[in-house]
Amino acid sequence: MSLFTKFASLAAQYRQLEEAGANPFNVSFDSVLSPTEAMLKGRSVLLLGTNNYLGLTYDPAVIAKAVEATERYGTGTTGSRIANGSYAGHQELEQALAGYFNRKHGMVFSTGYQANLGMLSTLAGKDDHLILDADSHASIYDGARLGYAQVTRFRHNSPEDLDNRLRRLKDTPGDKVIVVEGIYSMLGDTAPLKEFAAVKRSYPDTYLVVDEAHSLGVLGENGRGLAEAAGVEADVDFVVGTFSKSLGGVGGFCVSDAEGFDILRVVTRPYMFTASLPPGVIAATLEALHQLQTRPALRRQLTENANRLYDGLAALGFTVGPEPSPVVSTVMPSPEAAFAFWARLLHGGLYTNVSLPPATPKGLALLRSSVSAAHTPAQIDHAIAMFAEAGRELGLIPAAGAKSQGEPVLATAK
Amino acid sequence: MGGLVGDIREIIFETLRSSLPKPVEITENTHIVEDLGLDSVAVMDFVMEIEDRLDISVPLDKIAEIETVGDLIAAMQNLRAGS
Structure with a gap:
């Protein structure tokens, strides 16, 4: 034993x-x-399996910025932003992200995982409700577990089931926070975000969080993700994402127009009680974001x-x-x-x-x-x-020249 | 409409049987994870079927507390009574 x-x-x-x-x-x-x-x-x-969507990890300009910032500001911040203070780069990156997404506020986390942990555990409090897509990433489930809200899940990509869940909560007090992803990391499918937004609009006190981890820099005219591609950015209250895929670094973020957003900096434990990102990572991410926008x-x-x-x-x-x-x-x-x-x-x-x-x-x-x-x-x-x-x-596909049998595309709808 | 103890019990047994790959004898003492070999996600997926049938939502912390089929029946009855 x-x-x-x-x-x-x-x-x-x-x-x-x-x-x-x-x-x-x-x-x-x-x-x-x-x-x-x-x-x-x-x-x-x-x-062929590293989520390096834009291939920016070896971009000379991105590397140069990381080197320059490391030489000037050192290898690490040695602590959290509330204890050790923010460096200029942290705020610059937050403003750059907010500007890119046309939002008022931005907040940077030390990983994408922590961004979900922080946002989901904090946005929905004890008497609120988190409503998650069933196929959500582990960081979303873990963020839900870290907080005190009631958590339920709806059938993957089903606006109808989301509507059922909200209807059942209609007479229950508390805010309702819906969480979906832009691109799902296992099968690469996108959420029916227009339909989800319509369901969300039909209920009061209901908010929408979209995790664009795999869709930032991938979808949308300007690369802002699925919300941009689906034309529903106005319905999305919080965008969460990561720097470790299309931006080629490490870290996470949330952008929003929510009034009073900055209070999150002193109530979000996965933001408060961990070391902030090192200057080199911040500078590299800023440059990668610039590349994402201009290329x-x-x-x-x-x-x-x-x-x-x-x-x-x-x-x-x-x-x-x-x-x-x-x-x-x-x-x-x-x-x-x-x-x-x-x-x-x-x-x-x-x-x-x-x-x-x-x-x-x-x-x-x-x-x-x-x-x-x-x-x-x-x-x-x-x-x-x-x-x-x-x-x-290995006998997984028919021999060369043979007709493949069956339906080659996996339908995810129930 | 519904809500009767027998109805909920029957619905749960029926849903459980139809979501298992092969027929297994199920009683109220059947342990959902150990005896039926369902992983955490499979349990949540199966609970979804029951949520649809009974038109209720089961919070994840409630699902986490459920060990046996009997626990599941009791939890559903409580939720149904409270809704």
């Missing part, structure tokens, strides 16, 4: 993966070379690459998500198949992700890829060819 007995069955599975020498949850690169390439055990691999070609390239991979894998007979997006997942018949496929792809020099329940919806085992604007069409084609070869070898 030990503290870890409760993890025994999981530990056995983990050990098995380690012993097989192919553990998707414990990969350690020798070195990373670029947004799309790394070295692993002395061999070059193509990165729409990156977004176009990302979309082209995403469509190329999605269409390519669907044509091979893989079951893919309901719509093309930079997250391209293929549904595997079992976790074992996902592990075998992942290992086979990596052996051939292609790095992807394995996603398993309960992190995935509907108990699905997924082989997940994410595309970058930095991928060349040739790299995408190479990846598709590797999927074809490995998929046929």
Whole structure:
């Protein structure tokens, strides 16, 4: 008997993966070379699973800003903003984010996870209600658990079920806070945000939070995410997001027009009781945000690459998500198949992700890829060819030339 | 309309049976996670079916307290009575 007995069955599975020498949850690169390439055990691999959507991690201007700020202001802030004070960069970045989103207020967190932890645990208090999309990211569930609100979940992407939940709460006092995501990280599907906004408008004291973690810099004419693309920014009360995907750094944020927003700085524990972001990260993020705004070609390239991979894998007979997006997942018949496929792809020099329940919806085992604007069409084609070869070898897709059977696109609607 | 103890019990048994991959004998003492092998998300998904049938919303902290089918029946009856 030990503290870890409760993890025994999981530990056995983990050990098995380690012993097989192919553990998707414990990969350690020798070195990373670029947004799309790394070295692993002395061999070059193509990165197709790092959420580096705009490929800005190696942008020379972004790096220069990080270096300059590190040299001038040091490596870290050594504490929280309420204790150690803010540096000019923190406020500059908050203003830049608010300006970009056309909002009055912005607040920066040390990770995207903490942004959700902070906002959800604070916005909805003891007598309020959090209403989450069922397929929400772990950080949303954890943020809901950290606070004191009543939490219920509605069927993924179902405006009808959201309406049911709000109707049941109609005569219950307290504010209602709805939480949805722009792009869902497991299957790459987007929320029906226009419909959600309409439901929200029909109930009093109801607020809408949209997590644009995977859609910032990806969707919308100006890259502001799904709310911009769906034309419903006015209905979104709080936008939450991350710096660690399209912006190539680390950190999280929330922007809003809510009056009195700044009080959150002294009541939001995941903001107050953790070290603030180092000057180098802040400066790099500011520059990356500038690049995101001034280089729409990156977004176009990302979309082209995403469509190329999605269409390519669907044509091979893989079951893919309901719509093309930079997250391209293929549904595997079992976790074992996902592990075998992942290992086979990596052996051939292609790095992807394995996603398993309960992190995935509907108990699905997924082989997940994410595309970058930095991928060349040739790299995408190479990846598709590797999927074809490995998929046929493992019997996951029909042989070359054979007609694929069944419905290639996974419908997420119930 | 509904709300009768027997109705809720029957609805829960029926929903549980139809959401399991293979038939398993279910009693009020059946442990939902251990005996039926449902993970945390599968339990929440299954509760959703019951929420639809009974037109109630079950807060997540209530779901977390449920261990057996009997607990589930009691929780639903309480929520239904309170709504």
